[in-house]
Amino acid sequence: MTREEKATFAAGCFWGVEYMFSNIKGVVKTEVGYTGGTTKSPTYQQVCTRNTGHAEAVDIIFDPSIISYEELLYAFFKNHDPTTPNRQGVDVGSQYRSAIFYHTQEQSEMAKSVMNSIEKTDLYSKPIVTQIVAATQFYPAEEYHQKYFEKNGMKGCSVHN
Template identity: 50%
Template sequence: MSNETKIELATFAGGCFWCMVKPFDQFPGIHNVISGYTGGHIENPTYEQVKTGTSGHREVVQITFDTSLFPYEDLLDIFWRNIDPTDEGGQFIDRGEQYKTAIYYHTEEQKQLAEKSKQEVEKSGKFLKPIVTDIFPASTFYPAEEYHQDFYKKNPLHYKKEVEESGRKEFIESKN
């Protein structure tokens, strides 16, 4: 059986998209991680529109990956390790619908794997509260403005401060 290259997309909402790029952006088989917006009712939204919480969009990362080198299940594992899946009001200091967690599936297989992984997280006993991460079909993805792309590389000090002050780093370290 050949190990053919199969490129897919994965889209995850994990709160502030600045904090969700780096966890995925360091593995063979990951071709691209783009910060953006999805799920809302405004076409071509701006950051200013999304951050108000009235656009219906969530901040997301969209990952282009080679499934022969990096399976979708591994992306799901990274996603779950970098969020608080019990937070109904956003993520850490970022509050509002635009910062709530979600998995946006691009194929029926991704949907099944996402649902299975969510059940595994629920059964893991790591969390005392219910898992509230949504699972939605992927919809139109809008890349965020250029200054948001690869923020952790462009602004390493600001990025580090954001991760630490938000409570994300401490939470992740306590659960992993």
């Protein structure tokens, strides 16, 4: 029996990030929410004020026998623009920052390694500004945000394809 693992990513509006990860084979569960801030149990309205310090993020449970953390990292970098600080497309604010919230030292090292190897390619013309920080308390978003695209018949809003 394989032990499932957790990953947490922030890459702009969490609806599109969740949709993208939920469609990757080996991802068992996704949940959108808020992390990386100082306010306990923030609401969407509070996070939108930019005063809580939280990022819109996605908690992912994955089966490493099907997909590796490294493969999730490459999907993360491929599906948003990690060169724009506090912004993805029309969404502007610190809650839309690009961040990897690692749960283990191995995840931290892998995130740095993948980011360094992507920076050596010509995939992006500007430097990557993605934060790599230790995971903190994750607060699930309100129910209407969970699986938002599926509930509303949408297919995604990837900024970078």
